[in-house]
Amino acid sequence: METLDETLGHERDFAKGRIFVNRSLNLQRIKFFGFDMDYTLAEYRSPEYEELGTELVVERLLSIGYPQDLKEAKYDPTFPTRGMFFDKVYGNLLKVDQFGNILACYHGFKLYTSTEVRDVYPNKKVQASEPRYFILNTLFNLPETFLMAYLVNYFDTHEDYRELPTRKGVESGNVLISYSSMHQDLRGAVDWVHMRGTMKQITLDNLDKYVVKDSRLPLLLRRMRENERKVFLITNSDYDYTNKLMKHLLDDSATLPPPGTGSDSFAGWKSFFDYIVVDARKPLFFGEGTVLRQIDEATGTPKIGTFKGQIETGSVYTGGNSEQFCDMIGAAGEDVLYVGDHIFGDILKSKKQHGWRTYLVVREVDEDLQVLVDNADIQQKMTALEDELDHLFSGLDSHHTARPNSRPILEKLKRLAFDFDSCFPSKQGSIFRSGSRQTFFAMQAARYADLYASSCTNLINYPFSFFFRAKAQLMPHEYDVSHHANVSSGQMTSTPRALRRSPVAGKETSKRRPSPSTQLRRFQSFVHDEDDEDVYDGEKK
Structure with missing residues (x-):
């Protein structure tokens, strides 16, 4: 029964299957996993x-x-x-x-x-x-x-x-x-x-042509339930479209019950979720919202009147707002990890309004990473030219009036940046940067998404006790110290030795035993990272 399950748990390598971290997050603290549907659970084929x-x-x-x-x-x-x-x-x-x-x-x-x-x-x-x-x-x-x-x-x-x-x-x-x-x-x-x-109807009539059916999706949702997590779906799509699309993605796997449960446990796509909201009208859902109603599944239309009872597992609801929804399911801020592809409607609003932890699906990540790997030589040439540019002005102060000729170096840098951008499939280059400068999209992703990855199913490659540790973010003066030390020693790493960590969370690579006062300062310096409260040397207290 678990053969396929087991083979899908070891696909995390450098170029695929990974989740990237902007802010540290301990999966052990997540009680609710929420999902958008379009381009999140349901991936549409491109082009x-x-x-x-x-x-x-x-x-x-x-x-x-x-x-x-x-x-x-x-x-x-x-x-x-x-x-x-x-x-x-x-x-x-x-x-x-x-x-x-x-x-x-x-x-x-x-x-x-x-x-x-x-x-x-x-x-x-x-x-x-x-x-x-x-x-x-x-x-x-x-x-x-x-x-x-x-x-x-x-x-x-x-x-x-x-x-x-x-x-x-x-x-x-x-x-x-x-x-x-x-x-x-x-x-x-x-x-x-x-x-x-007619776009939705054409899609439903040609699901195999337009929708990717990922066998990892039902396995991921199944594992969440096995690990006693609550799972919910909040989508802007209507009930009829959601029902038919999710049947296509999940119903074939719904006949496979989790070990130790009854045979009817996963007898339909709705049983993969504890709570389901359609026609949510995000981002309005994260503000004033609309009237919350229950769907009559026999007709596929909302029942009259405002729903005021307790949300039931297996039922489908329409509208409402996030505050009302959180109250009904008993979710508080950082108990929730919400996964979506819309940086404004899913990620920014849920983060700002309720402090939900966020996971941004960026389909282009794997493609972007592969281009970086394949063209590392161009990046190395650009770094060397930047060092050459720095060296050109070294030793000069306000006394010097002669201006070094930097144009040849700048022209080479410009050509290399253009060549690098041309390596991406889009004529407009990477979604994340142009040359050495990050895009507005990259800034938004870094600011509002705690985690990001090419697919929501990348979660299947991590245990639900995993601690996603964000790397140290360097200020320019910190990077300069690191770069100077690395150039002097012949190393090419971009992280200062004092800031490097071993794979075990919280441990450092230095062999010198820190004094008690140093330990205290180190503890105080990381209090901004609330997930560290539950982790010491990679283990829960």
């Missing part, structure tokens, strides 16, 4: 699903009067990446770093030069909070990112249209099309396809 989304959105645009020539639009999986900003004023797609500095700018499919970027954005900087920018953070946004570039390119290059003097759109005769209205139409078409169109 097939994006191609379907593109086709249906184009059909909707044609139905509201857009040119029939748009039928020629075919999704290009090598163009879009997540985390891009769309400037609704000037029609540009922007890749932005954690401080709002522009890393790359696309107008349609044209990549602007640095001079062209400064012509539109003199400071090469944007503010994410400004309403003119729409952030395309989710995997559902990939067709939208492509089509926004396609529409801008189509109208800018069409012989019947000319660019407005303000550069904020195009015109033809007495017709004016601003980039803002273009974006509004596209947003409306995308929402219509997902909420009122």
Whole structure:
């Protein structure tokens, strides 16, 4: 019975199956595991699903009067990446770093030069909070990112249209099309396809074509129940779609009962979960929410009136809000680890509103990591050039008036950074960085996601007593001390010897026995990490 189970427990290696840690987290303290469904429990096949989304959105645009020539639009999986900003004023797609500095700018499919970027954005900087920018953070946004570039390119290059003097759109005769209205139409078409169109039905009619069926998923949920954890599902999808999709993913495995339980224990997908909420309307769910109702499973529609009783295992509910939900199931803040793919709707809001621990699913992680491994030589060359640049200015102070010629080194660095970005499948490079600079998406992931991985099923590779230890985060002055020591000794590690730890949590590699006062200072220095309260030398007190 457990043969398949056992073979799936040892797939964690350097390039796949891993979970990465932003903030330390002790799984032993987690009492509730919560999951989103779309792109979390249910992984959609790429590029097939994006191609379907593109086709249906184009059909909707044609139905509201857009040119029939748009039928020629075919999704290009090598163009879009997540985390891009769309400037609704000037029609540009922007890749932005954690401080709002522009890393790359696309107008349609044209990549602007640095001079062209400064012509539109003199400071090469944007503010994410400004309403003119729409952030395309989710995997559902990939067709939208492509089509926004396609529409801008189509109208800018069409012989019947000319660019407005303000550069904020195009015109033809007495017709004016601003980039803002273009974006509004596209947003409306995308929402219509997902909420009122045929996309869900086409998906359900072709589940094998569009949905990945991962055999590890039922095993993971099963192990959670065996380890006496509560499991819940909170999805924005309606009951009918959720029911059919989860049946496809879990019902085949629901006939395999856990050891020592009755034969009916896992007799349907709902029995993998203690609590199920559909039509949650996240992120609204994490605020004021909507009316909580129970689903009549015979009809698939909500029962009338507001549900006020105790949530029952095996029943399905719709709406509500997170505060009400936590009260009903008896969950408090850090008792919950919530797993989702939407950095705003799932991760940021649940973290801010209730202090839930968070696990961000970033499908691109494994791909990104493989590129890093395969192109380590480029990174080493860039590091060597940065050291050469530092050396060029070493020994100079305010007395020196001659300026060292750094241009050749900077040009080499620029070319290497471009070569490195070109190694990624997307023309826009990595979702996490450009050259040595982290993206806005990476900053959000680091700030709000305690853990992140390419799949929720990576959890199956870790025991439920596992302590996820975050690595020390170095300030520039700490890194400089480390780098100086490593260069002097010929080592290439990026972590100071004083901060390195052995694989056992809490132990250090230094052989010198610390004094009692040192031990006290060390204990005090880690009190910010609340999970350390339960762990000493890797064991629970």
